[in-house]
Amino acid sequence: MREAFRLAADFFKIKQSLLLLWTGVFAFLVGANMRVDAVAFAFTVLSIFLTVIGTTGFNMVLDADIDSKMFRTRNRPIPSGRLDKKRGSLLSLAVLVPGLLLALMVNAWVFVAGVLGFLIDILLYTYLLKRRSPFSTVFGGFAGGMPALGGWAGATGSPGIPGILLLLLVAIWSNVHIWTLATYYVEDYKRAGVPMLPVVKGERAGVLGSLVALLLVAAVTTGIWAVGVLSLVGLVVSLAVLALPVSYLVKALRSGEYGKWSYKAFKTVNMFMGAVFLLMVLK
Numbered sequence: 002m003r004e005a006f007r008l009a010a011d012f013f014k015i016k017q018s019l020l021l022l023w024t025g026v027f028a029f030l031v032g033a034n035m036r037v038d039a040v041a042f043a044f045t046v047l048s049i050f051l052t053v054i055g056t057t058g059f060n061m062v063l064d065a066d067i068d069s070k071m072f073r074t075r076n077r078p079i080p081s082g083r084l085d086k087k088r089g090s091l092l093s094l095a096v097l098v099p100g101l102l103l104a105l106m107v108n109a110w111v112f113v114a115g116v117l118g119f120l121i122d123i124l125l126y127t128y129l130l131k132r133r134s135p136f137s138t139v140f141g142g143f144a145g146g147m148p149a150l151g152g153w154a155g156a157t158g159s160p161g162i163p164g165i166l167l168l169l170l171v172a173i174w175s176n177v178h179i180w181t182l183a184t185y186y187v188e189d190y191k192r193a194g195v196p197m198l199p200v201v202k203g204e205r206a207g208v209l210g211s212l213v214a215l216l217l218v219a220a221v222t223t224g225i226w227a228v229g230v231l232s233l234v235g236l237v238v239s240l241a242v243l244a245l246p247v248s249y250l251v252k253a254l255r256s257g258e259y260g261k262w263s264y265k266a267f268k269t270v271n272m273f274m275g276a277v278f279l280l281m282v283l284k
């Protein structure tokens with residue numbers, strides 16, 4: 002039984018999926034302005050969880066060949082032989098379809114967010130761009146923003162300006178998230194032939210790209226404060242948290258130790274994502 006759970010946690014990338022869910026949960030709570038319709042909340046949260054893990058499962062099936070070439074990913078369920086592609090696809094379908102049906106029961110926008118999340122992640126990012134473009138994550142990031150849009154729409158009935166800003170926040174943040182990680186794992190990505198930014202343009206470009214994206218994240222965070230979704234205290238704390246990865250990336254540029262400081266930035270950038278949504282709810 003434990004092995005089955007371990008297998009599912011690995012196959013569904015549980016740490017990533019839980020932070021994606023976190024953005025959806027808190028986007029709903031902020032949109033509901035704490036007047037939460039329990040059924041809509043439950044259905045929206047369950048829908049986001051199921052569509053996110055279902056989408057992740059299909060990404061795992063499609064990426065099995067490159068996952069077997071990277072040290073970071075070669076022990077994953079399919080490349081390690083713990084799960085075959087057919088069962089992986091069926092398992093992913095078995096959670097994705099109920100997730101989308103649940104979304105439809107909340108409202109059409111939650112359903113649209115789920116479908117767009119799946120299509121952008123699987124078709125645009127995984128199938129079309131990841132193996133071809135150093136800017137794949139600029140587009141793939143919008144898949145990552147769909148849980149936040151879906152959560153907001155689950156509570157309010159439509160995307161709205163704040164919902165779009167939350168989508169943008171996560172979409173832009175995704176580039177820092179992956180470019181810092183890909184700078185750290187640049188040799189691994191080279192081995193698998195995945196043209197991430199630092200592979201194609203060098204580690205320094207990976208750090209510079211991450212810095213530019215971080216500054217855009219700060220700008221969108223300020224926009225979220227301007228539309229009244231984040232308090233001034235929340236904005237100040239969010240920007241203070243962002244200052245940490247910025248300082249790490251500046252250290253990377255000064256020292257030339259791109260991998261070491263990029264990994265530190267990666268870890269703190271993940272913390273920022275969790276913190277900023279929590280701060281919105283605390284408003």
Ligand code: HEM
Binds near residue numbers: 016074138146175182
């Ligand atoms: C284009 C979009 C994205 C790409 C390409 C991407 C890629 C990755 C990769 C390669 C890892 C390392 C996985 C491993 O080696 O186990 C990772 C981990 C993770 N991702 Fe993403 N991700 C994206 C979007 C997101 C989004 C939107 C979120 C949450 C809102 C997120 C949350 C996480 C978390 C929490 C982890 C685990 C971090 C850790 O191990 O400390 N990711 N992601």
Ligand SMILES: CC(C)=CCC/C(C)=C/CC/C(C)=C/COP(=O)(O)OP(=O)(O)O
Binds near residue numbers: 116147
């Ligand atoms: C609402 C909904 C369905 C949203 C979908 C959200 C979602 C699953 C976003 C993940 C973002 C993404 C493209 C990850 C792929 O990473 P990767 O394959 O490059 O990472 P890896 O190298 O670790 O496999």
